[in-house]
Amino acid sequence: MTEAALVALRGASFAYEDGPTVVDGLDFEVREGRALALLGRNGSGKTTLMRLLSGGLKPRTGRLAVEGRQVTYDRAGLTRLRTTVQLVVQDPDDQLFAASVAQDVSFGPLNLGLPDDEVRARVDEALAALDITALADRPTHLLSYGQRKRTAIAGAVAMRPRVLILDEPTAGLDPDGQELLLGTLDGLRASGTTVVMATHDVDLALRWADDVALLTPSAVRTGPAAATLARTELLRQAGLRLPWGIAAAQLLRFQGLLPGGASGPRTAEELAAMAGPPTPTAPSVSSDG
Numbered sequence: 527m528t529e530a531a532l533v534a535l536r537g538a539s540f541a542y543e544d545g546p547t548v549v550d551g552l553d554f555e556v557r558e559g560r561a562l563a564l565l566g567r568n569g570s571g572k573t574t575l576m577r578l579l580s581g582g583l584k585p586r587t588g589r590l591a592v593e594g595r596q597v598t599y600d601r602a603g604l605t606r607l608r609t610t611v612q613l614v615v616q617d618p619d620d621q622l623f624a625a626s627v628a629q630d631v632s633f634g635p636l637n638l639g640l641p642d643d644e645v646r647a648r649v650d651e652a653l654a655a656l657d658i659t660a661l662a663d664r665p666t667h668l669l670s671y672g673q674r675k676r677t678a679i680a681g682a683v684a685m686r687p688r689v690l691i692l693d694e695p696t697a698g699l700d701p702d703g704q705e706l707l708l709g710t711l712d713g714l715r716a717s718g719t720t721v722v723m724a725t726h727d728v729d730l731a732l733r734w735a736d737d738v739a740l741l742t743p744s745a746v747r748t749g750p751a752a753a754t755l756a757r758t759e760l761l762r763q764a765g766l767r768l769p770w771g772i773a774a775a776q777l778l779r780f781q782g783l784l785p786g787g788a789s790g791p792r793t794a795e796e797l798a799a800m801a802g803p804p805t806p807t808a809p810s811v812s813s814d815g
Contacts, residue, residue: 566741567765
């Protein structure tokens with residue numbers, strides 16, 4: 527690992543009061559422009575890691591750095607960190623508190639002491655990015671679950687962070703809601719935001735992430751998504767199963783239907799596309815009558 531990382535923990539250790547050590551001597555980095563998925567069983571330390579990266583927790587030993595510069599945990603240091611890194615928690619009801627969507631999204635920029643015109647511009651930009659401009663005046667208690675999720679993310683986006691960390695962002699969403707959210711994340715990435723996502727969904731991680739970090743009892747193992755998610759022993763240590771797409775690719779290669787260096791399908795739709803258009807069948811003729 528190099529100091530050129532956008533955000534990095536160096537030799538970080540952390541334990542909750544009267545609890546066991548959750549993180550011990552960890553080196554971990556977020557590289558700019560790479561979509562990163564954090565995966566591991568419940569209790570593996572994903573939430574602790576996200577809060578350490580975003581400044582919600584302070585490592586007992588080691589340090590957090592942004593572009594090689596150590597983060598200080600005074601007001602100025604945390605303000606600088608939170609204009610670089612934003613965390614959106616899993617349950618939007620833990621994050622939303624204002625009367626309306628626009629008021630909630632404006633909270634962070636207002637706390638930065640920005641001029642009113644700049645605050646309005648950031649709110650408008652964030653609402654548009656999350657496709658919820660029409661909800662600007664909607665009371666937050668009248669939003670659907672998916673709308674509350676998008677509003678919580680918009681509040682983070684309004685801070686214009688370089689790194690956006692999301693805890694289980696697709697949890698509780700129906701398939702259409704998941705697709706809409708993933709499309710939004712693609713748009714944020716295209717505009718220059720580095721996205722980190724904690725998830726239990728190995729199929730989603732394979733489809734979406736450039737890199738994955740597997741949290742095992744012995745260490746955090748980070749690498750390219752497809753190669754790392756094919757390591758069955760490492761997945762077992764992390765309490766995870768083999769992704770569907772990896773298993774499909776292995777079968778296709780065994781059958782000689784996929785060249786060794788070619789990427790396998792990541793979704794059922796990609797597998798269907800590899801098979802080509804369906805072959806028309808002649809209508810059956812009934813012998814009755």
